[in-house]
Amino acid sequence: MTQKKILIITTNHSSYPGADAVGQARMAYGANTYIIRVPDPVMFPEDFYLRAYEKGIAGIIIMSSGSDCPYEGAYERLSKRVARVYEQMRAKGIASNRLKLTTICTVCRAAFLKEISEMEKAVTAV
């Protein structure tokens, strides 16, 4: 059976250590999750996400640093960009719940698992 892969974009400062904290606590989630880390997801243009879906990624969770983002104005720019990605997803008939922008801190273990659990439900329909 084809695995429904979830791409998780994390930040060096915040959500990547948050994902590590989940591991350190030996909490469990599905192995269909692939975490990549970036300084900030604001660097990705709209077509990065659309290309990922075309390639076969079922769901994408952007785990940003939110208001704790060390980069000035980056979160606001990211939010606006993600809104444009949603518009383009709609135009292409890609379900909007396959993309989620959220905030995960270095110690947000429960929130990390909740986001994965919700995306797992969203991608079952893909």
Next chain:
Amino acid sequence: MDEKVKEEASKDNYRQEPKVGVYVCHCGGNISDIIDVKAVAAALAKYPGVTVAREYAFMCSSNGQDLITEDIKTLGVNRTVVAACSPSLHELTFRGVLQRAGVNPYLHEHVNIREQASWVHKLDKAGATAKAIKLAQAGVEKVLRKDALNAIRVAAEQRVAVIGGGAAGMKAALAAAGKGLEAVILEKTPRLGGKLPELGKMYPSGEEGAAVAKKLEDLVLAEKKITVHTGAEIDFVSGFVGNFKINFKKPDGSSAQVKAGAIVMATGYEHYKPYKGEFGYGEDGTVLTLPAFTALMKKLPAGRLEYGGREIKSLTLIHCVGSRQVEGVHKPQADGKINDYCSRVCCTAALHAANQLKEKYPGVRVYDVYRDIRAYGMKHEEYYDKASKDGVLFMRHNELDQPVVVSDRTGHTVKVKDVLTWGEELEFKTDLLVLVTGMTPADISLIKSQLKLPSGADRFLQEVHPKLRPVELANSGIFVAGAAQYPMDSTEVMASAGTAAAKAAILLAEPDIPLEPFVAVVDEHKCTGCGLCPPECSYDGALMMGEHNGKKVAVVNPALCKGCGACVAVCPTRAINVAGWTLEQFDAMVDAIAKE
């Protein structure tokens, strides 16, 4: 290796045909118990661009590192992927291996298959292995597209801010000053010393806590490199490694700020406060905590023990009050959690107190009711031996059969189901109850939330790794000293504080700190001079339009660029990227992950 050599090595690596070495770590069994590391290495050995793929018990060990060095020398490996623990632990280790072998350290990719694979997919070994293969392949794709880079150095404040002026804070400040650093102690209470002055005779030296506190305070006040702010109420902490800012209010209400390159969290602990009715606490004046009893014993004359106007002929110590609590047995704390951790130091403290009591008041009968005795420190077992020889009567209960105390006007009746007498239900009268209370973390919620400091399930601050990165918090440039980390005695506090200060001194040994060279770079051949990127940049002067070779192009000032990548997303020709984190790399990683 000097800068010039490093620069030459970088250029050579950049020009060479990429040869990737992939190294899969077992991490003892941490990874290999779940992930089939041989299968991962075998899959990667066949992957395009990979020259060699190996698996090894501990890649971070010197033998593991030697494997990479040897492959660089003999096989010409010039880029590496190490699939192991989190990059926060060992990315720098492996960059160092490359650098020492003459390869640019940034031609390395660290793939996390422990915290983000084996530790979270224990019930899905096949899935974890498949995921590890995909992640390692994505790592290969990324490293194949990496450029040689050189570190950027940023100016750092040559000062360490020590939050907390107890034993740990004073020791950390003294140790930092001893290394030539300026240290600023920010203490919220009106005096230095923390809880030391409350302690009576301290083991193992027998010195009075107040005397030790005074000695430390005198040294601190005499040290010109140390500034002390008592009564300092911290209201805002911000910044990053090398450039932290701590705003606080002085006792007179005025505001002040300390700038520091590093922070030492020496925020200490609180004594567990029993709830009203816990073994009669708060209902009867003859139920005390051990700290309260120690303070009392200091004041009372020797010979005849009197308390509350009556002679105390018998005294009972009850251990593990507020520690090693059991779900369903003990009342939860305010946050709904129980204190299931062991406070470690209270057993020895109780034995030490019992011995002092027997010395001062030999006629008093002493009962010691415990679950386990953890006399873990050097020679601490001798306190147990002495107490036994001096007639302290020990009774041991199991975790579910907690001792029961019934109090009336004649004193307290203690009932214990004693494991030492094969479960016999013992009952005895006692005049004074002393609850051996544990330690809880101090309330530092404001600082924790502002700096996002990590804490463990026990709510104490959590270091990155007990062996590899002790006293370092995940937040770069912030260290923990003393009982802010976990319950520890004063000898351990001193060692921990010295370590924290030494790490801060190493970090600030030079006036600038090497930072990752991950700033925006412009490919002038691709740049069309459209001008879309500068408005995206939030940092004045970091990205502007300029002219080069007669062509209008975007120009980055690497000293001002923070490397966020906001400019990257808007470039229609992908001419601008963050060095080390390019869109081309991420597209290739996604391809590798998505591929069936």
